[in-house]
Amino acid sequence: MRRCWRGLLPAAVCAKAAADLKKMKARNMLRHGYGAVKAAAVDYKNLVTEDLLLRLLPQIELLTGHRLLPTYSCLRIYEPGAVLPRHTDRPACEISLSLALQPDPQVPWPLYVETLTGEAVPAHLAAGDGLIYKGIERPHWREAFTGTEMIQTFLHYVRADGPYAHLKGDRPEARPGQSAA
Ligand SMILES: [Fe+2]
Secondary structure, three states, rough: EEEEEOOOOOHHHHHHHHHHHHHHHHHOEEOOOOOOOOOOOEEEEOOHHHHHHHHHHHHHHHOOOOOEEEEEEEEEEEEOOEEEEEEEEOOHHOOEEEEEOOOOOOOOOOEEEEEOOOOEEEEEEOOOOEEEEEOOOOEEEEOOOOOOOOEEEEEEEEEEEOHHHHHHHOOOOOOOOOOOO
């Protein structure tokens, strides 16, 4: 399962979410340099992205064919030079959506996902587009960011009838940036 979906969110909704998150960053309401990416502001279970986590749940269930339980949302506002190291995610990310809220229109910055045969497949996401992938199985990464600013959110779910259903809501001690793409 690795597929790009176009237009999951209307452009105006993306713009509003991005604007709200930038205001939070300006007010030091986000953390910085925490987790895997040093050149980024980050937040875990932000009120903006938790709303998207729940509102997009029915669409993600339809697209994946699974009944899902939400675990957590995360976001990053990437800055110049940001690198997302190649990694896999923890079990709370059984099925993940990496959703572009504000890409840099001048600088394509794909998310790479490694296939079962070892091929690195780039996903180019415009605002509102999302990539659904199995983060705990497939390695994924981004190379160095040469743009100025890029805002992405990561919505994580587990299958309701799967081995990680007990992780609904994620563990309360989790912190931002631990495993999201
Ligand atoms: Fe990840």
